[in-house]
Amino acid sequence: MVTPPRLVPLLEQFDFARERLTGRLAGPLMDSGNGVRIGVTPLGDDEYFWEPVPDCWSVRRRAAGPGPRATVLEGRGDWGRDSARSPHPFPPPFTTIAWRLSHVSEMLTLRADHTDGGRSLSRADLPVPGDAAGAVASFSAAADAWRTALLGADDAALDTVGHSVYPYGSDAEDLFVDVVWWVNQEILHHGAEIALLRDLYRARRP
Secondary structure (H helix, E strand, O other), X not given: OOOOOOOHHHHHHHHHHHHHHHHHHHOOEEEXXXXXXXXXXXXXXXXXXXXXXXXXXXXXXXXHOOOOXXXXXXXXXXXXXXXXXXXXXXXXXXXXXXXXXXXXXXXXXXXXXXXXXXXXOOHHHOEOOOOHHXXXXXXXXXXXXXXHHHHOOOHHHHOOEOOOOOOOOOXXXXXXXXXXXXXXXXXXXXXXXXXXXXHHHHHOOO
C-alpha cells in the first residue's frame, strides 16, 4: 500500500523522535542534533529508578504496593507503574525515567492493538519491566508495533473518527490523523524529559 502523502512527514517525525530516544537510552552513539555522533552510556538500573526529588511516582515491585499518593500499580507481573484512579493527585507527582518509559511503551503498544490489532488489550495485560534493559527493549517493540499500525492506514483511515479505539484517551472521538500527531508529541516531549533526567543524573553531586 502506498503511504498517503500527508502521513509521510508524520512518519518521518515519529522515526526521528524514536531514534533520538532510543539512542539516548541505549547508546553507544547518538546524534547530538547537528549530525555529530556522541558517546552514550546505556541506561542502568540505578538511573532507571533514580528519584531526584521525594515522593516520585515510579515502577515498583507489586509486593511493595503503590508509592506516595498512588492507589494502584498498573500492569501485569511482579512489577507495576504507580497510578491513581481519577481524579489524579494535584499537583502531579514527579515521575522517574522508569515511570515515563513504561508510560510511553504502554501507550504505543495499546494504541497499536486498538488500531490494527485485536482491540482488546488493557493496561492490566501488559507486563511492566523491572529493569532498564527490559524497559528499553519494551519501548523498541512498542514503537515497532505502532509504526506497523501506521503503515496500514490509508487516506480514508486518516479521516476516520474512531479508527483507533484506544480506551485511555479521546481516540474514539478523534480523526486518526490527529491521533497520529498526538502520539508524535508524546514521544517528543517524554523523550526530552527522559534526556533531561539522564543529564541531571550524570551531573548530580554525591
